[in-house]
Amino acid sequence: KNEVEQSPQNLTAQEGEFITINCSYSVGISALHWLQQHPGGGIVSLFMLSSGKKKHGRLIATINIQEKHSSLHITASHPRDSAVYICAGGMYSGGGADGLTFGKGTHLIIQP
């Protein structure tokens, strides 16, 4: 079982709709990352959060540490938001630190 689970896997919506992507993790993490990957392949870091809520433009990310759950919201969605959104946990193991553990991604398509 993957330690980071995302839902939905695929999401198609109309321009202007409010979008929510969910992420659950099963182990303790030091921070939760939201990443965006466009069809060209490049990965952009959208948010890193360890508590509460962050907002950047039309994007909002929240995290509930007790429930081990995070959400990414997109308000007033636009076709340019079409991309794969990936959540990832920054984990610690033993006395050292690991790289990110990734969810499988949510493929979002916003239709005009």
Next chain:
Amino acid sequence: DSGVTQTPKHLITATGQRVTLRCSPRSGDLSVYWYQQSLDQGLQFLIQYYNGEERAKGNILERFSAQQFPDLHSELNLSSLELGDSALYFCASSVGPSGGGEQYFGPGTRLTVT
């Protein structure tokens, strides 16, 4: 532009060969992480270096190795290549040693093994 550079952008090679992928971190970042993205496995952490020393290992095969040089650039060496090694290889950098800190991703190297 994240400030992280990777070369080459594309690489096509044959099974059994050896290749080297190169990554230059953002100015001031001491950590470099290597990740592999394949169609069946998704994104996976391979290895992390911090200030020249190996810091953490993930799902890195024994045929793969990496190092970080005094100028902080890093190289990922892939040998005895197999068809299944075809993937996008990303490096990312961060300021500190922690896997939980902000990471900045390079554009990736697309490796095709034929």
